[in-house]
Amino acid sequence: MSRDLILAVPSKGRLQENAAAFFARAGLKLEQPGGARNYRGRIKGLDGVEIAFLSASEIARELAAGNVHFGVTGLDLVYETVAEPDSCLHLVTPLGFGHADVVVAVPKAWIDVATMADLSDVAQDMRASSGRAMRVATKYIRTTRAFFAENGIADYRIVESLGATEGAPASGVAELIVDITTTGATLVANNLKILSDGVIRRSQAHLVAALRAPWDAEPLAAARTILDRIAAEARAGRIREIRTTVARAAMLGHDAVSRFGATVPFGAQGSNLVLHCPVDEVYPCVVWLRENGAETVTVSSVDYVFEATNPLFAGLQGRIGEG
Ligand SMILES: Nc1ncnc2c1ncn2[C@@H]1O[C@H](COP(=O)(O)OP(=O)(O)OP(=O)(O)O)[C@@H](O)[C@H]1O
Ligand SMILES: O=P(O)(O)OC[C@H]1O[C@H](OP(=O)(O)OP(=O)(O)O)[C@H](O)[C@@H]1O
Ligand SMILES: [Mg+2]
Structure with a gap:
């Protein structure tokens, strides 16, 4: 029997393109060998995952039955299709499209x-x-x-x-x-x-986990990888990386945490300061750094922020076994 994690992705309609783009941003490229009429696929470079291309409403049904481990579908369909969604499904994360x-x-x-x-x-x-x-x-x-x-x-x-x-x-x-x-x-x-x-x-599209699916060690490991990448991409999207050279870098880094909700991911070394700053606070933070003696400040987007902890996977793990 296959021990693959099965991920159901919309095969047509409004959610299809957005779902593929979402996984691609997380570094998970969906491959559909044989073209749009082949309803099974893989993720490039990631073993142990099988993609099932289904319609959005079928995905809700397959999740409830536990026939797939993960699925992308709209909340409208989850609540319409499934009698008691809270008892058999876990909403892993909203996806920001399909509103x-x-x-x-x-x-x-x-x-x-x-x-x-x-x-x-x-x-x-x-x-x-x-x-x-x-x-x-x-x-x-x-x-x-x-x-x-x-x-x-x-x-x-x-x-x-x-x-x-x-x-x-x-x-x-x-x-x-x-x-x-x-x-x-x-x-x-x-x-x-x-x-x-x-x-x-x-409603918006969500990544949903099926509590009744067979969560053996292999699919669980694949889920950890997928959620690690998704969490890293999501974290990266919420921040910008600010770099500068400034006297008292450690102290300013410390202050930036409370003032702007920033983090100092690598600690301050000498006069080098790297901050991860919430997107909305970037400009106020730059102004404040210059007021405190910084001359050149660069701001850049980051593709991924990997952390030791993975709240998405922890959330899933906490619920497996309930179904
Ligand atoms: N403007 C929109 N119109 C329709 N669906 C939308 C829209 N925006 C987001 N969605 C989401 O996309 C889901 C799927 O809709 P879509 O029209 O793509 O599927 P469908 O082709 O109607 O599916 P099926 O053929 O299984 O009924 C909706 O249930 C909803 O969650
Ligand atoms: O508020 P709006 O932006 O106008 O969008 C809403 C419309 O879009 C959807 O239909 P869809 O085009 O998916 O056709 P369908 O009914 O065949 O699914 C939905 O059923 C509404 O009819
Ligand atoms: Mg429709």
């Missing part, structure tokens, strides 16, 4: 309807006047049921919609919709508005 909100949207023409409480009144009025249930078009069935129940709305009917959901109210298939939106352009084009308390979930 979309799952929302309740109604026709703009409903000027008196702005909140979920108003929508509850609509459902009652509709039942009273026509004897029919209010209809909600969506593919987010589990998500809709849970959110409507939380808001005390019970008298409605879901019309399952697998595409072009925003068109449902205009075509008379449903009164309102639950769907994802990113720019809002599709809602506007279809004369729909989001209820003020109708944002059900803010």
Whole structure:
């Protein structure tokens, strides 16, 4: 039996390119031998990992079943597809792309309807006047049921919609919709508005681990490598490296920690000072260094910051065995 770690990556759609770019930035180049129609791949130069190219919603299902160890998919799909995600999945880290909100949207023409409480009144009025249930078009069935129940709305009917959901109210298939939106352009084009308390979930792509997957020593070791690289890339992205030569370098380094949240990764040696400074604090830190006698200060981006500790792997390790 294969002892490989199986990593599921979107094979198409919005998340595909971003996912491949994300792993590449972490030094993990996904290889798909045989082209886009081959649904198995590897990571260049890293043994013990098999890539499964699947659709984003399939990835959520495969994670819940424990058929893959890691997967990249949207939180919207995780919560829609999996009954009790907290018991079988571990969210390793958000990935900073694939942002979309799952929302309740109604026709703009409903000027008196702005909140979920108003929508509850609509459902009652509709039942009273026509004897029919209010209809909600969506593919987010589990998500809709849970959110409507939380808001005390019970008298409605879901019309399952697998595409072009925003068109449902205009075509008379449903009164309102639950769907994802990113720019809002599709809602506007279809004369729909989001209820003020109708944002059900803010979603983005996550790296997710399956607690029920077979976490033998080999896949666990591969996970450590992958997460080491991802953590190093993420750390590097949050800082810039500041270099200068200055009198009292050790003391200034010490002060920079409390003033700017910087770190002094290699300690101060003589008058050489190297700081890792949070991106937003870089310029204030440079100004302060010059005020304290530094003449030339250089700032550069760093590709990776590897540390002895790996919080992403520690987080995963802490949960394995729960599934
Ligand atoms: N503007 C967006 N529209 C759609 N999905 C988005 C958007 N932004 C981010 N996403 C994320 O991408 C996920 C996958 O959407 P996508 O449309 O790529 O898949 P799909 O082709 O619809 O998948 P399937 O065919 O399995 O239904 C969404 O569930 C969401 O998490
Ligand atoms: O707020 P916006 O930026 O306009 O994006 C939202 C739209 O994008 C998605 O559809 P997609 O294009 O993925 O088509 P699909 O319904 O076939 O998945 C989603 O279902 C919305 O319809
Ligand atoms: Mg889509």
